[in-house]
Amino acid sequence: MNILIVDDEPLSRSELSYLLKQNITVAKVTEAEGIKDALSILLTQKIDLIFLDISLNEENGFTLAKELKQLVNPPLVIFATAYDKYAIQAFDINAIDYVLKPFEQTRINQALKKANTALLNREQLHKEDNTAPKNTADFITLTADEKTAVIKTKDIVSATVESGLLTITTNANRNFVSHETLSWIKKQLDPQKFIQVHRSAIVCLEYIREIQPWFNHTFVLILTNNERVPVGRSFIKDLKQRLNM
Template identity: 60%
Template sequence: MNVLIIDDEPLARNELEFLLKQNIAVTTTYQAESIQEALDVILNKKVDLLFLDISLNNENGFKLANELNQLAVSPFVIFATAYSNYAVQAFDINAIDYVLKPFEQGRINQAIKKAQLAILNRDKQKKEQHLSEKNRFISIPTEDRTVVIKSNEVVAAVTENGLLSIYTMDNTYVSHETLSWLREYLDQQNFVQVHRSSIVNINTIVEVQPWFNHTFVLILTNKQRIPVGRSYLKNLKSILNM
């Protein structure tokens, strides 16, 4: 984690930097004594987190915190100040913590832990958004053309004799691609493998009917019947709350 300390007092900056360096989550620290100097660091370095004082000579730390909202990806902010009466205002602009001077190692470690969690959650959201955008469409190479469909239109997919059949409500597309290839383009929350040779969209399951050998067959919205392999049964039951 790369941390920028913004404080107009050199002694306070150095003290906080020392405490931060005792935490193994902190890899790099920078210092700035003014809003402009801080912006220069933020725009030219990779900064994950700010420890921001409120009173900066004739400037106010809230001004910088508000300016950060204009950035595509802004660092998280922890206010580090001697003033206890600005906490509500700080959290109103989404600061993740508010640390009072004089600083203590335990309290700094606690703030860093909050920052780690915030960064982890943001990275997870970005990844999910990326996957959502990626999974919006599937280009299926068939024998004589490439067909583009929306991924959520897929009802089921089955492999047989080296061919992949992708079923929608109205059509079937046959390709030489594999089931594992298709899974890369599907939302894993909505699609589940129910047999070594088949995947289904769980939102299209209409019925679960008993089948032989104590297993089941799925009836889908397109009237298709998909058997469930025994080794996949426990996971499917968990998903469908059976």
């Protein structure tokens, strides 16, 4: 298990790191003192579990926890804090445990056992998803203004959402607008050919012509129809893997 500790107190990070390393399920422990450092690590390393403090100088651990939802395979979260008043809020965002300071070896081991079980369950579900037949289609239909358009999925260049409207662009530079959601179109498309690159955008891999650097160490994709699609920070790692960058 690869673990990231996010805590602004060096002594607290050191104590927790020591306790974690006593457990045989832990392969590597990395430390970050704030959200920016944590996001940088998450984009470059495979992290299975985060021990996350809530009070991070002027930052809040819940901010990072919500950012994690944008990741393709987000790590599990265990809150590790001196305050018990946030426990209900923590479990509302699907944290798997809530550990109070000062840390104890027995309690840390209990938390790691929960995490290991959750990771094994996730791995099993992933295997089942990969072996199950994909429910993707050669065509999709979109109805607007009492007209139904039939679109070949192989012709779709991108699908983007803005102001609650889904726009599908094809290689013939035709745009189809609908009130459907991005998650709806994602389920219709072959995951081997399409990739989500932003919380509001999906693109077809074969229609990516160029990748250019953009703001804050992110990228923008130039598609074959000259459309420009930004890549969200949390999607960079998956994009690089898919394109062998």
